[in-house]
Amino acid sequence: MGELFRSEEMTLAQLFLQSEAAYCCVSELGEIGMVQFRDLNPDVNVFQRKFVNEVRRCEEMDRKLRFVEKEIKKADMPIVDTGENPEVPVPRDMIDLEATFEKLENELKEINTNQEALKKNFLELTELKHILRRTQQFFDEMEDPTLLEESSTLLDPNEVNRVAPLRLGFVAGVIGRERIPTFERMLWRVCRGNVFLRQADIEDSLEDPSSGDQVHKSVFIIFFQGDQLKNRVKKICEGFRATLYPCPETPQERKEMLAGVNARIDDLQMVLNQTEDHRQRVLQAAAKAVRVWFIKVRKMKAIYHTLNLCNIDVTQKCLIAEVWCPVSDLDSIQFALRRGTEKSGSTVPSILNRMQTKQTPPTYNKTNKLxxxxxxxxxxxxxxxxxxxxxxxxxxxxxxxxxxxxxxxxxxxxxxxxxxxxxxxxxxxxxxxxxxxxxxxxxxxxxxxxxxxxxxxxxxxxxxxxxxxxxxxxxxxxWSVRPMFNVRVGGNWTFETLEGNKILQLDPAVDGVFKxxxxxxxxxxxxxxxxxxxxxxxxxxxxxxxxxxIHMLFGITLSLFNHLYFQKPLNIYLGFIPEIVFMASLFGYLVLLIFYKWLLYDVRLSRDAPSLLIAFINMFLFNYSDPTVKPLYTGQQALQTLLVLIALACVPCMLIVKTLVLRRQYLWRKNLGTQNFGGIRVGNGPTDDEAEIIQHDQLSQHSEDEPEAREEEEFNFADVAVHQAIHTIEYCLGCISNTASYxxxxxxxxxxxxxxxxxxxxxxxxxxxxxxxxxxxxxxxxxxxxxxxxxxxxxxxxxxxxxxxxxxxxxxxxxxxFYLGQGYKFLPFTFEGILDGKFED
Known part of the structure; x- marks a missing residue:
C-alpha cells in the first residue's frame, strides 16, 4: 500500500537494443506502457533523424486511411469496432500495407471520378429533358393567335398589320431558381425590352454532381431578333452561370430528341446504379478493416517516432535509449525486452542498465477507476x-x-x-x-x-x-407539548390557546417537555x-x-512524514513543531472550547453561557476586566495567556531562528571548522574524514540539470531571510484566513x-x-x-x-x-494513450 500514499520510486535506465530487435522491443514496451523515453538527440532536427522516412511513410498511410474513413462516413456506413487490439506489424509488412492502401485509394478516387462524370452527364440530360418539355409547352402557347398578336405588337408596333408574324430567334437553358428575378431584370435593361422571356420552375430538385447538394432550378426560353441581341443574351446567360442547351425549332425534331434523351437517361441510370453498388461493396469491405488498419499504422508511427529519440552507436548495430521507469516494474520491463528479442529472431539479448543520476525523476502515481x-x-x-x-x-x-x-x-x-x-x-x-x-x-x-x-x-x-x-x-x-400544557400556572394553556396561537414557546427545563x-x-x-x-x-x-x-491540523501532520522521509530534521524542529503548536494553541483551543461549552452548559445553565466569540477576541487582547463576560472555567485567564505567549514564541522560531541555523550550517560546511597547523587539528568542527563526507553530500545535492558537480553556491542571508519571513507571515495569517474560509x-x-x-x-x-x-x-x-x-x-x-x-x-x-506540487508527470510510452488520441510530444 506504500505506493498509494507516496509516488512510485523511479529510476533512470539505459537500454541497449540491437538494430534488428529494437523495433519489436519498443513495440513490447509500448504494450505494457511502463517506460518514458528521453530524447537523446535534442539538437538534431526532426528531418535529419534516422527513421524520418519511415515516419513519413506512416503519415502517408494515415492520410490515405483518413480519406477512406471520410468516404465511409459520407456513405453513412458504420465503422465496425470489435474492440480488437491487433499486434504491431513487422517492418517488412509496411510495403504490403502501403500497396493495399494505395490500391484502395486509387480505386475509390477512380470510382468517385467516374461517378461524378456520370452524374454530371445525367444532370445535363435531365435538364435537357425538362427544356424540351417546357419549350414545347411554350411554343404550343405561342400558337394562340392572341398571344402571337400581343408578342408581335410588343416587339414591333409599326408592323402590326403584317399578315405573317416575325421570325424570331431563341435560346433555351436552365438557371438557378434564386437568380431568376435578377436575371430577368438584367435582360430587360441590357436589351432595352427587345427580348421576350418565358420561364418555368422544375418541380423536382436536382443533385449537384460536384458537391452532392440538392439544388432547385428553372427552365427559361428567350426570344429575340437579330444577331446583336443574340450575343448580348448569351453573354448575360454566361455571366449568370446559366446553362444553354440546343433546342430544335420544329416540334417533330424536339419530339425525336426527347425520346433519345429519355433512352440515354435510362441507360445512364442503370450504369449509375451499378457504379454505386460497386462503391458500396468497396466501402463495406473497407469499413470492416479500417479501424484495425488505423491501429496498426499509428502503432508503427509511434514506434518509429520513439526510435528517433534513441542514439545509434558508431557500429550502427546498436541503439541506445534512456528511459524513466518504476523500480517495481523492472522485472516486467525485462520480460518485455526478452519477448521483443525473441519475436525479432535476434540472438543477442537486449540490456537494461540502471543509471545513477542527479536529475529529479518524474512523479508517477498508480491509479485505478476509483x-x-x-x-x-x-x-x-x-x-x-x-x-x-x-x-x-x-x-x-x-x-x-x-x-x-x-x-x-x-x-x-x-x-x-x-x-x-x-x-x-x-x-x-x-x-x-x-x-x-x-x-x-x-x-x-x-x-x-x-x-x-x-x-x-x-x-x-x-x-x-x-x-x-x-x-x-x-x-x-x-419534544412534547403535553407537560407544558399540564404545568402552566393557573391552567392558562387550554385547547383554545393551542389552536389560536401559532407560536408557543417550549421550555426544556420543564420535566417531560424534552424527553x-x-x-x-x-x-x-x-x-x-x-x-x-x-x-x-x-x-x-x-x-x-x-x-x-481538524482538516488543517491533519495537513500539517502530513508534512511531518515528508520531513522524515527526506531526512530534514531542521524542518521538523523549526518548521513542523512551531507550526502545529501555533495552530493548536490558538484554533485547536477554540475547538476544545466549543466542545467544552456543549458539554458543560445544559438547559438550566444555558442562559448564563458566555459568548465564545467574545472570549476568543479577549484572549488576543488580554482583556479580562469586563465584568459582563463571565469566565468559562477557573484559571481561564492564566491558560489563555500562556497559550497566546506560546503561539507568539513560535513566530521567531520560524522567522529568525531557522534562518540563523541555516546560515550557521552553511558557514560550518564552508569552513569545515578545521585549520591544520603542522598536522594539528584546531577547532571544534568535523574531522578530515567527516569533512570529506560533508563535501560529498553537499555536491550530491546540487542542481540536477548540471552534468558535473560544482561548489556550493554562495549563501545569501538576505534572500533566505526574506523567503522565510514571507513563509512565516503567510502561514500565521493563513491560519486565521483559512479557518475563516471553512x-x-x-x-x-x-x-x-x-x-x-x-x-x-x-x-x-x-x-x-x-x-x-x-x-x-x-x-x-x-x-x-x-x-x-x-x-x-x-x-x-x-x-x-x-x-x-x-x-x-x-x-x-x-x-x-504539506504539498509543494513542483514535480512533472510521468508520461510513459503506451499505445493505449496514443490510440485514445492523447498524443505526446
Missing part, C-alpha cells in the same frame, strides 16, 4: 514533487465529505447517487459507444467522484434531517420552529470551525437548505394546496416544474457551486500545508 478522478483533482493543482506525500488517498474521503457538508440533503443525495450508479453500472456500454460530447465525457470521467459525493450527501442529509427541505419524523420527536435527543440527526420539530435558522446557524458555524481546524461550509449549507425550502414553498406548495379532482392535474403539472427546477438549480447549479468550494478548500487550505 482513484483516477481524485488523482486528477490533485494534479490539476500541481504535479506532486518526487516521492512527497500524495494527497489523493485522503482526498477520496475528505473531498466528498466536505462537499456533502455544503450539499447535505437526503433527497438530492439519492438523486445524485442514482445518476452516478447508472454511469458506473453501464460504464462498459457507455465506453463502447464513444460519445463525443465534451460535457458528457467530463461527467462520465468523474462518475466515481459523483457517486461518493452522493453517498456522503445522503449521510449528511440524515444528520441534518433534511429531505427536499422537509424533515423526516422516523423515531418521533424528543431526550433524537436518535440520529436533528430533531424534526425544528422544521416548524420559528427559531430554526438561529439554531442551525449556531450549530453549522461551530461544526464548520471544528471540521476546518465558514463557507456553513454558508453554502444554509444557502442550499433555504433555496430548497423556497422552491418547495413557492412551487410544490401550490399543487398541494388544492384537494379537488382538478388539484390532481394541477399537482402533476406543478410537480413537473418542481422536478425540473430541482435538477437544474439544486442538483446541477448548487452541486457545481459546492464542488468548486470543496475544490478550493483542498487546494488552498489543506494541500498548502
Amino acid at each position: 482513484t483516477s478522478g481524485f488523482q486528477n483533482i490533485v494534479d490539476a493543482y500541481g504535479i506532486g514533487s518526487y516521492r512527497e506525500i500524495n494527497p489523493a488517498p485522503y482526498t477520496i474521503i475528505t473531498f466528498p465529505f466536505l462537499f456533502a457538508v455544503m450539499f447535505g440533503d437526503l433527497g438530492h443525495g439519492v438523486l445524485m447517487t442514482c445518476a452516478a450508479l447508472y454511469l458506473v453500472l453501464r460504464e462498459s456500454r457507455l465506453i463502447a459507444q464513444k460519445n463525443d460530447n465534451e460535457m458528457f465525457s467530463m461527467v462520465f470521467a468523474g462518475r466515481y467522484i459523483i457517486l461518493m459525493m452522493g453517498l456522503f450527501s445522503i449521510y449528511t442529509g440524515i444528520i441534518y434531517n433534511d429531505c427536499f427541505s422537509k424533515s423526516l419524523n422516523v423515531f418521533g420527536s424528543g 431526550g435527543p433524537y436518535p440520529i440527526g436533528i430533531d424534526p420539530i425544528w422544521n416548524i420552529a420559528t427559531n430554526k435558522l438561529t439554531f442551525l446557524n449556531s450549530f453549522k458555524m461551530k461544526m464548520s470551525i471544528i471540521l476546518g481546524v 465558514l463557507r461550509l456553513w454558508a453554502l449549507s444554509l444557502a442550499h437548505a433555504q433555496l430548497s425550502e423556497v422552491l418547495w414553498t413557492m412551487v410544490m406548495h401550490i399543487g398541494l394546496s388544492t384537494r379537488s379532482v382538478a388539484g390532481f392535474f394541477l399537482l402533476s403539472i406543478v410537480f413537473c416544474f418542481f422536478a425540473v427546477l430541482t435538477v437544474a438549480i439544486l442538483l446541477i447549479m448548487e452541486g457545481l457551486s459546492a464542488f468548486l468550494h470543496a475544490l478550493r478548500l483542498h487546494w488552498v487550505e489543506f494541500q498548502n500545508k
Whole structure:
C-alpha cells in the first residue's frame, strides 16, 4: 500500500537494443506502457533523424486511411469496432500495407471520378429533358393567335398589320431558381425590352454532381431578333452561370430528341446504379478493416517516432535509449525486452542498465477507476514533487465529505447517487459507444467522484434531517407539548390557546417537555420552529470551525512524514513543531472550547453561557476586566495567556531562528571548522574524514540539470531571510484566513437548505394546496416544474457551486500545508494513450 500514499520510486535506465530487435522491443514496451523515453538527440532536427522516412511513410498511410474513413462516413456506413487490439506489424509488412492502401485509394478516387462524370452527364440530360418539355409547352402557347398578336405588337408596333408574324430567334437553358428575378431584370435593361422571356420552375430538385447538394432550378426560353441581341443574351446567360442547351425549332425534331434523351437517361441510370453498388461493396469491405488498419499504422508511427529519440552507436548495430521507469516494474520491463528479442529472431539479448543520476525523476502515481478522478483533482493543482506525500488517498474521503457538508440533503443525495450508479453500472456500454460530447465525457470521467459525493450527501442529509427541505419524523420527536400544557400556572394553556396561537414557546427545563435527543440527526420539530435558522446557524458555524481546524491540523501532520522521509530534521524542529503548536494553541483551543461549552452548559445553565466569540477576541487582547463576560472555567485567564505567549514564541522560531541555523550550517560546511597547523587539528568542527563526507553530500545535492558537480553556491542571508519571513507571515495569517474560509461550509449549507425550502414553498406548495379532482392535474403539472427546477438549480447549479468550494478548500487550505506540487508527470510510452488520441510530444 506504500505506493498509494507516496509516488512510485523511479529510476533512470539505459537500454541497449540491437538494430534488428529494437523495433519489436519498443513495440513490447509500448504494450505494457511502463517506460518514458528521453530524447537523446535534442539538437538534431526532426528531418535529419534516422527513421524520418519511415515516419513519413506512416503519415502517408494515415492520410490515405483518413480519406477512406471520410468516404465511409459520407456513405453513412458504420465503422465496425470489435474492440480488437491487433499486434504491431513487422517492418517488412509496411510495403504490403502501403500497396493495399494505395490500391484502395486509387480505386475509390477512380470510382468517385467516374461517378461524378456520370452524374454530371445525367444532370445535363435531365435538364435537357425538362427544356424540351417546357419549350414545347411554350411554343404550343405561342400558337394562340392572341398571344402571337400581343408578342408581335410588343416587339414591333409599326408592323402590326403584317399578315405573317416575325421570325424570331431563341435560346433555351436552365438557371438557378434564386437568380431568376435578377436575371430577368438584367435582360430587360441590357436589351432595352427587345427580348421576350418565358420561364418555368422544375418541380423536382436536382443533385449537384460536384458537391452532392440538392439544388432547385428553372427552365427559361428567350426570344429575340437579330444577331446583336443574340450575343448580348448569351453573354448575360454566361455571366449568370446559366446553362444553354440546343433546342430544335420544329416540334417533330424536339419530339425525336426527347425520346433519345429519355433512352440515354435510362441507360445512364442503370450504369449509375451499378457504379454505386460497386462503391458500396468497396466501402463495406473497407469499413470492416479500417479501424484495425488505423491501429496498426499509428502503432508503427509511434514506434518509429520513439526510435528517433534513441542514439545509434558508431557500429550502427546498436541503439541506445534512456528511459524513466518504476523500480517495481523492472522485472516486467525485462520480460518485455526478452519477448521483443525473441519475436525479432535476434540472438543477442537486449540490456537494461540502471543509471545513477542527479536529475529529479518524474512523479508517477498508480491509479485505478476509483482513484483516477481524485488523482486528477490533485494534479490539476500541481504535479506532486518526487516521492512527497500524495494527497489523493485522503482526498477520496475528505473531498466528498466536505462537499456533502455544503450539499447535505437526503433527497438530492439519492438523486445524485442514482445518476452516478447508472454511469458506473453501464460504464462498459457507455465506453463502447464513444460519445463525443465534451460535457458528457467530463461527467462520465468523474462518475466515481459523483457517486461518493452522493453517498456522503445522503449521510449528511440524515444528520441534518433534511429531505427536499422537509424533515423526516422516523423515531418521533424528543419534544412534547403535553407537560407544558399540564404545568402552566393557573391552567392558562387550554385547547383554545393551542389552536389560536401559532407560536408557543417550549421550555426544556420543564420535566417531560424534552424527553431526550433524537436518535440520529436533528430533531424534526425544528422544521416548524420559528427559531430554526438561529439554531442551525449556531450549530453549522461551530461544526464548520471544528471540521476546518481538524482538516488543517491533519495537513500539517502530513508534512511531518515528508520531513522524515527526506531526512530534514531542521524542518521538523523549526518548521513542523512551531507550526502545529501555533495552530493548536490558538484554533485547536477554540475547538476544545466549543466542545467544552456543549458539554458543560445544559438547559438550566444555558442562559448564563458566555459568548465564545467574545472570549476568543479577549484572549488576543488580554482583556479580562469586563465584568459582563463571565469566565468559562477557573484559571481561564492564566491558560489563555500562556497559550497566546506560546503561539507568539513560535513566530521567531520560524522567522529568525531557522534562518540563523541555516546560515550557521552553511558557514560550518564552508569552513569545515578545521585549520591544520603542522598536522594539528584546531577547532571544534568535523574531522578530515567527516569533512570529506560533508563535501560529498553537499555536491550530491546540487542542481540536477548540471552534468558535473560544482561548489556550493554562495549563501545569501538576505534572500533566505526574506523567503522565510514571507513563509512565516503567510502561514500565521493563513491560519486565521483559512479557518475563516471553512465558514463557507456553513454558508453554502444554509444557502442550499433555504433555496430548497423556497422552491418547495413557492412551487410544490401550490399543487398541494388544492384537494379537488382538478388539484390532481394541477399537482402533476406543478410537480413537473418542481422536478425540473430541482435538477437544474439544486442538483446541477448548487452541486457545481459546492464542488468548486470543496475544490478550493483542498487546494488552498489543506494541500498548502504539506504539498509543494513542483514535480512533472510521468508520461510513459503506451499505445493505449496514443490510440485514445492523447498524443505526446
